[in-house]
Amino acid sequence: MSTVLNVERSILGQPWRWRGLAADARDPGFAPDDLVTQLLLTRGCTRDDVEAYRAPSIRAFMPDPSIFRDMDAAAERLAEAVERRESVTIFGDYDVDGATSAALLILLLRDLGLEAGAYIPDRLMEGYGPSGEALVRLKAEGADLVVTVDCGAQAFEALAMARDAGLDVIVVDHHKCAAALPHAHALVNPNRLDEEEGAQHGHLAAVGVAWLLGAALVRTLRARGFFASRPEPRLLDLLDIVALGTVADVAQLKGLNRAFVAQGLKVMAQRRNLGMNALIEASRLSRAPLCSDLGFALGPRINAGGRVGRSDLGVRLLTTRDPDEARAIAAELDRLNEERRAIEAQVQAEAEALCERQGNRAVAVIAGPGWHPGVIGIVAGRIKEKLGRPSIVIALDETGVGKGSGRSIAGVDLGAAVLAAKDMGLLIAGGGHAMAAGVTIAADSVDAFADFLEERLSERVTQAMGDRALLLDAVVAAGGVNPKLVEAMEAGGPYGMGWPAPRVAAGPVRVIKADVVGSGGHVRAIVSGPDGGSLKTVAFRQADSALGQALLSAPRHRSLWLAGRAKIDDWGARPAAELHLDDAAWAD
Numbered sequence: 001m002s003t004v005l006n007v008e009r010s011i012l013g014q015p016w017r018w019r020g021l022a023a024d025a026r027d028p029g030f031a032p033d034d035l036v037t038q039l040l041l042t043r044g045c046t047r048d049d050v051e052a053y054r055a056p057s058i059r060a061f062m063p064d065p066s067i068f069r070d071m072d073a074a075a076e077r078l079a080e081a082v083e084r085r086e087s088v089t090i091f092g093d094y095d096v097d098g099a100t101s102a103a104l105l106i107l108l109l110r111d112l113g114l115e116a117g118a119y120i121p122d123r124l125m126e127g128y129g130p131s132g133e134a135l136v137r138l139k140a141e142g143a144d145l146v147v148t149v150d151c152g153a154q155a156f157e158a159l160a161m162a163r164d165a166g167l168d169v170i171v172v173d174h175h176k177c178a179a180a181l182p183h184a185h186a187l188v189n190p191n192r193l194d195e196e197e198g199a200q201h202g203h204l205a206a207v208g209v210a211w212l213l214g215a216a217l218v219r220t221l222r223a224r225g226f227f228a229s230r231p232e233p234r235l236l237d238l239l240d241i242v243a244l245g246t247v248a249d250v251a252q253l254k255g256l257n258r259a260f261v262a263q264g265l266k267v268m269a270q271r272r273n274l275g276m277n278a279l280i281e282a283s284r285l286s287r288a289p290l291c292s293d294l295g296f297a298l299g300p301r302i303n304a305g306g307r308v309g310r311s312d313l314g315v316r317l318l319t320t321r322d323p324d325e326a327r328a329i330a331a332e333l334d335r336l337n338e339e340r341r342a343i344e345a346q347v348q349a350e351a352e353a354l355c356e357r358q359g360n361r362a363v364a365v366i367a368g369p370g371w372h373p374g375v376i377g378i379v380a381g382r383i384k385e386k387l388g389r390p391s392i393v394i395a396l397d398e399t400g401v402g403k404g405s406g407r408s409i410a411g412v413d414l415g416a417a418v419l420a421a422k423d424m425g426l427l428i429a430g431g432g433h434a435m436a437a438g439v440t441i442a443a444d445s446v447d448a449f450a451d452f453l454e455e456r457l458s459e460r461v462t463q464a465m466g467d468r469a470l471l472l473d474a475v476v477a478a479g480g481v482n483p484k485l486v487e488a489m490e491a492g493g494p495y496g497m498g499w500p501a502p503r504v505a506a507g508p509v510r511v512i513k514a515d516v517v518g519s520g521g522h523v524r525a526i527v528s529g530p531d532g533g534s535l536k537t538v539a540f541r542q543a544d545s546a547l548g549q550a551l552l553s554a555p556r557h558r559s560l561w562l563a564g565r566a567k568i569d570d571w572g573a574r575p576a577a578e579l580h581l582d583d584a585a586w587a588d
Contacts, residue, residue: 035488036054057259062215062259065213070187074185087117088117093150104245105210123307135158135165139167149210154177163249174209190204207245208260225277240269246261258499262494269288269289285297291495302333307336353368364391365391371393376403394441402446405436428441428442472504477507478509503564516548521541521542523539527562558586
């Protein structure tokens with residue numbers, strides 16, 4: 001183990017550190033249950049909360065919805081709409097969080113006897129959030145109440161137009177708020193600056209806030225005697241939708257979010273939602289979905305519709321009652337996802353070329369003409385991972401206006417910086433949260449915006465990058481990476497943002513065989529250790545990196561330590577384990 005502890009500079013140039021305690025699976029006294037406890041403690045769980053975090057339940061983490069400002073007002077207004085059978089429209093964002101938030105409220109209201117409509121703006125034609133024109137049009141078409149989900153916290157002009165038109169609007173959001181708030185009948189957002197007790201739940205995705213609104217609504221209707229002659233809806237049955245939106249929006253998996261995802265995966269495995277079931281089948285998953293599948297298989301397909309101009313497909317899929325329609329929409333989303341990948345690859349290649357000419361700014365701000373605005377968020381995330389620092393990718397149109405999307409790193413609040421830039425007059429519009437943000441900007445303001453971010457964030461980025469190290473949870477021999485180890489580690493999940501998946505150091509090993517596979521430049525290697533055990537490893541998109549080249553050219557007489565995530569490889573007759581590599585270091 002001391003060899004691993006002394007890795008100060010790996011092949012990719014970063015130190016390796018123990019996250020906290022160090023579990024040595026080579027020790028005969030190693031107990032998987034002890035490893036689970038260690039994983040929980042080193043991710044911020046207290047010893048008193050270990051059991052609650054080991055099996056996260058809604059009951060253990062559920063707050064009283066009334067702690068959030070405007071929650072009771074929102075629940076009362078929705079209850080009136082249900083009792084009066086008013087015309088209600090759910091206005092959602094075009095991403096997964098928006099689609100799941102809208103679908104959740106539509107399904108809940110349907111169970112309460114009210115068929116609500118859905119309005120998802122077109123990303124390309126209307127942009128993000130509610131427009132005044134859309135809200136006024138909904139009022140003219142007969143809407144009594146509009147509930148915006150995953151948007152609206154910054155929609156000052158649009159909500160003023162709705163007020164003037166006599167339309168009630170409830171805002172359900174989670175994005176950063178300014179000190180001033182737009183006019184609405186109720187604005188429920190744990191990230192309001194005037195939140196008190198509710199602020200501790202600022203990590204919730206919009207779909208989580210929407211679920212809490214649903215709980216408050218059911219409670220309000222119960223107090224009014226609404227369920228005297230009809231059954232109450234089962235809010236827990238909607239947790240599969242909450243889990244999907246939470247993971248896909250990269251919300252921190254702590255507290256209530258952990259319970260949402262852990263319990264939501266159980267509901268998802270039961271295949272109750274026709275659309276969700278069709279989506280799982282279209283994603284070619286033959287087993288119950290895992291947390292990682294929500295982010296890498298299901299979420300991208302829901303997102304694909306909004307990215308390439310079919311914004312309402314996700315909501316339609318998750319709310320349909322027709323199995324044939326569900327299969328057709330899921331197949332269309334699968335096709336659009338393939339189309340999105342091709343567009344993304346082209347934009348990414350061009351953005352990376354521009355990035356190389358930019359130098360080492362604290363925040364990479366890359367703008368290009370003609371880029372598809374539907375993929376810039378994904379490209380920004382890829383560039384952030386490659387550079388290890390925040391990035392914003394901006395698609396400029398022929399009118400000289402750019403739509404940008406940014407992704408940040410831990411310790412750097414990009415959403416707050418974007419709001420500050422907006423207040424300085426550098427942006428036409430902008431907002432977001434700590435790890436992601438969106439902007440609308442004039443082309444001739446891009447350089448000034450980049451300079452502003454450099455001045456505001458350079459010190460924080462430098463500190464965050466200096467603190468960065470590859471954190472390890474356990475050390476194993478090559479033969480120790482097995483399904484038993486993976487099972488023990490999964491018991492500490494679900495893993496995601498704010499609750500990182502375990503990383504193990506395996507070794508020392510020697511490379512027996514290595515080659516490049518797939519169109520993405522993945523390096524696959526078979527390694528063996530002195531214990532006689534062998535291990536399959538994969539380094540994704542690393543063929544041209546120092547790590548990939550080290551694996552491909554490693555001499556037989558030199559040994560390596562490998563660091564990565566242990567995963568189950570269920571391709572074949574019998575499940576086996578493999579290591580998805582993050583880094584490596586020479587052992588001699």
